[in-house]
Amino acid sequence: MLGKLIKYDIKWINKVMVIYYLITFVFCVLTRVLSGFSDNFFLNIIFYAVRGMAIACFANVLINAIIRCWARLHTTTYKDESYLTHTLPVEKKTLYNSKIFSSIIILVMSLVVIIICFLIGFMNQGLAEFIRDIFRDKDLTFVIINLVIIVLLELIYMLFCGIIGMIFGHRYNDGRVIKSVFVGFILYFSVQFILLGLIYSVGLLSTDLNALLLNKTTDIINPMGTLKSFVLLVVGVYLLFISLMYLVGRLMYVRGVNVE
Amino acid sequence: MLLECKNVSKNYGRKKALNKVSLEIPEGRIIGLLGKNGAGKSTLIKLINDLLVLDEGSILFEGKPIGVYSKEHISYLPERTYLDKTMKVSEVIKLFKEFYKDFNEEKALKLLKDLDLDIETRINKMSKGMQEKLQLVLVMSREASLYILDEPLGGVDPATRDYILDTILTNFKEGSSIIISTHLISDIERILDDVLFIDKGKIVLSSSADSLRKKEKASIDEVFRRMFKC
Numbered sequence: 337m338l339g340k341l342i343k344y345d346i347k348w349i350n351k352v353m354v355i356y357y358l359i360t361f362v363f364c365v366l367t368r369v370l371s372g373f374s375d376n377f378f379l380n381i382i383f384y385a386v387r388g389m390a391i392a393c394f395a396n397v398l399i400n401a402i403i404r405c406w407a408r409l410h411t412t413t414y415k416d417e418s419y420l421t422h423t424l425p426v427e428k429k430t431l432y433n434s435k436i437f438s439s440i441i442i443l444v445m446s447l448v449v450i451i452i453c454f455l456i457g458f459m460n461q462g463l464a465e466f467i468r469d470i471f472r473d474k475d476l477t478f479v480i481i482n483l484v485i486i487v488l489l490e491l492i493y494m495l496f497c498g499i500i501g502m503i504f505g506h507r508y509n510d511g512r513v514i515k516s517v518f519v520g521f522i523l524y525f526s527v528q529f530i531l532l533g534l535i536y537s538v539g540l541l542s543t544d545l546n547a548l549l550l551n552k553t554t555d556i557i558n559p560m561g562t563l564k565s566f567v568l569l570v571v572g573v574y575l576l577f578i579s580l581m582y583l584v585g586r587l588m589y590v591r592g593v594n595v596e
Numbered sequence: 597m598l599l600e601c602k603n604v605s606k607n608y609g610r611k612k613a614l615n616k617v618s619l620e621i622p623e624g625r626i627i628g629l630l631g632k633n634g635a636g637k638s639t640l641i642k643l644i645n646d647l648l649v650l651d652e653g654s655i656l657f658e659g660k661p662i663g664v665y666s667k668e669h670i671s672y673l674p675e676r677t678y679l680d681k682t683m684k685v686s687e688v689i690k691l692f693k694e695f696y697k698d699f700n701e702e703k704a705l706k707l708l709k710d711l712d713l714d715i716e717t718r719i720n721k722m723s724k725g726m727q728e729k730l731q732l733v734l735v736m737s738r739e740a741s742l743y744i745l746d747e748p749l750g751g752v753d754p755a756t757r758d759y760i761l762d763t764i765l766t767n768f769k770e771g772s773s774i775i776i777s778t779h780l781i782s783d784i785e786r787i788l789d790d791v792l793f794i795d796k797g798k799i800v801l802s803s804s805a806d807s808l809r810k811k812e813k814a815s816i817d818e819v820f821r822r823m824f825k826c
Contacts, residue, residue, distance in 0.1 A: 340694050351682060419678035422647050424695045425667040509609045592649035595642065 337426050341434030342441070345412075349404045349442050356400055357449045360393035364457030371460075390457050394450050398491065401446040405439035406498045414506050418595045432589040435499070436582065443491050447484070475560045482567040489574035496581040497524040503588045512596075523581075531573055538569055545569075598623050598658060598742055598773055599644065605652035606639050606797075613639040615797040616653065621742070621773055626787055628805070628816070629777040631794035632824055637777040638675065640794070641746050645672045657742070668697065671740035675747040677727045681720040685713060685730060692734055703767065704737035725756060732760060736767040743774045749783055757783050782817040791816055793823065 367390045370383035412421040412435070421431060470476050501520025506512050539545040544562040547555040556562050599621035606614040614636045621627060631637050642648045644655055646662050657666035679688055685708065692699045708715060711729055719727060732748065745764065749757050757780075765787060768774055776784055791808060793801035801808075801823070805816060812819045 337695070344691065348680065348682075416676050416678050417680060419645075419647065419672075419674040419676065423645050423667055423670070423672050425664050425697075426695070427664055592646065594649055595647045 338430050338434055338437070341426065341430065342438045345408055345434055345438035346441060349401075349408055349438065352404055353397075353401060353442065353446065356393070356397050357446075360390065360397055360449065360453045361456070363390035363393050364453040366390075367457035368459075387457070390453070394454070397446050397450055401442050402491065402495055402498070405435075405442055405495055406502065408438070409435045409499060410502060413502075413589075413593055414512075414596050418593070422593070422595065428590045428592070429586060432586050436585075439495050439499075440492060443488060443495065447488055447491070451484075475564060479560075479563050479567055482564075482571055486567065486570055486574065489571065489578065493527070493574060493578055493581075494524065496578060496585065497521075497527070500581055500585050500588075503585055503593075506593065507588070509594075527577055527581075531577065534573055535566075535569060597621070600656045601640070601644070601653065602656075603653035604640070604643060604650065604655060606643060606648060607651050612797050614643070617794075617797070617799055618653075619792060619799055619802065621775065623741070623773055624771050625789045626774045626776070627790045627792060628781070628784060628788040629775055629792050629794060630779065630781055630816075630820055631777075632779060635794045636797040637794055638746055639797075641672075641744055641775070641777055644744060645670065669741040671698075671735045671738040671743045673731060673735040673743070673745040673748055675750060677719075677724070677731060679719050679727070679731065681727075682718065684716055684718050686715040688719070688730070688734065689715065692737070696738055698739040699734075700737050700739060704733055707733040707737065707763065707767070725752060728752065729756070729759070732763055736763055739769045741769070741772050743768055743772065745774065745776045747778055748776065749778055749780045761787065781820050782815070785816040788816070793820065795824065 363386055366386045367383070370379055370386055373379035373383065411417050413431075424431075470480055497520045498516075500523055501518070502516045504519045505514075505516025508515055536549060539549045542562075542565070544556045544558060545566060548559075548562050548566055597620050599619075601617055601619045604614055604617045605612070617636070617640060629637050629640070639648065643650055644657075644662065646667070655662050657670065660666065683691075689701060689704055692704070693701050705715070708730070711726075711733070713722075713726065713730065719730070722730065735743065735745070743764075748760050748764070752760065761784065764774065764776075776788075778784055785805065788805040790804050791801070792799055803811075808816060808819060814822075
């Protein structure tokens with residue numbers, strides 16, 4: 337049942353996302369094509385405009401991916417379509433999991449599309465050389481891959497803030513939207529502060545990590561090792577908070593919802 | 597007993613929508629859940645279908661709390677259109693077939709053919725009336741033990757009312773029960789076995805339709821009008 341639910345969720349979200357993916361792809365292809373005419377003044381102006389649009393499309397894909405995932409949860413949990421969702425012979429936790437897993441799949445998909453489009457539009461000799469250098473160095477590869485994972489975790493974390501806010505806000509009879517947004521924001525900022533505090537506290541225990549956090553990079557004895565520990569710590573803390581938020585959301589969702 | 601509600605209460609903030617409602621629905625009966633607008637009919641139906649959280653009391657379907665089992669056996673028609681409007685009719689049929697074991701695809705296709713509805717039509721291209729008929733077809737194409745129809749006649753023309761009642765009566769599974777919630781009593785009273793009058797969140801009358809008619813020497817519609825005269 338979970339697989340079927342995820343299939344329908346992804347299909348719904350992608351009805352719009354595919355259009356954004358295509359627009360991003362088109363602008364990146366145009367960026368690539370126009371980059372070959374840098375000596376022509378007018379084409380150069382168009383090139384800069386198209387490149388700007390391509391970069392804006394990257395942001396648009398990420399923002400819309402999150403918004404569409406929230407919208408899917410909202411329409412199928414509280415609005416008209418919820419009358420079908422909640423009467424399907426499926427456990428509440430399966431319904432919740434389908435929303436979460438389909439959203440994560442969409443975010444991963446969006447990130448992959450962005451990376452591919454970026455490589456299509458912006459790959460040049462200098463960048464290719466830079467990427468080759470990174471992959472020659474195992475430590476650097478490790479850090480870069482973890483940085484991409486951190487970006488993904490940050491997106492998932494934002495997604496969860498919205499989801500928890502929505503579930504919490506919809507427990508009330510009045511002002512559901514305002515309460516949802518308010519709880520989502522409060523959650524986002526408070527967890528960010530806790531996260532920073534936690535990383536700083538751990539940093540106090542390690543001289544190298546402390547130096548890295550305070551930007552005293554010359555004092556670091558083992559810079560790459562410290563950087564690796566740092567990104568691992570951030571990944572760990574994000575995973576911890578995301579897991580907690582997943583469990584809290586599931587607990588509230590399984591208790592039951594009040595449809596509109 | 598098919599369905600049992602024991603001391604069911606539901607509040608919306610300070611407003612009491614249902615106040616300690618208790619009722620029992622046996623097998624093989626057509627029951628009219630009758631009441632004015634805002635009497636608590638839809639709230640009770642939503643609670644039975646797990647669309648709201650109970651504040652107090654319990655609801656049991658064949659002795660089990662509301663959950664996956666009850667949803668496998670209750671076919672529910674809400675008062676609003678609940679389908680994803682970007683889907684085609686054929687996709688919705690596929691969805692019902694995937695999730696409901698008791699969904700009879702052949703019956704659904706036959707009923708849709710009778711409506712002259714192309715299954716490749718998108719729901720958002722259909723009129724509201726046609727969307728409601730599609731939902732009714734989907735709901736009545738299930739071989740359920742209990743059909744719950746919330747205001748199935750609300751806002752439709754008399755010809756469509758006849759179509760809806762005919763579809764209900766000719767398609768429900770033998771031995772199953774139907775709960776029809778409405779305030780348009782004259783249209784449905786001929787098909788009812790039992791009636792439940794609900795007012796201000798309480799069941800104020802529960803009786804068989806025939807004995808009520810005999811006792812009051814009036815139609816159920818008249819009894820209702822007398823009882824709830826403003």
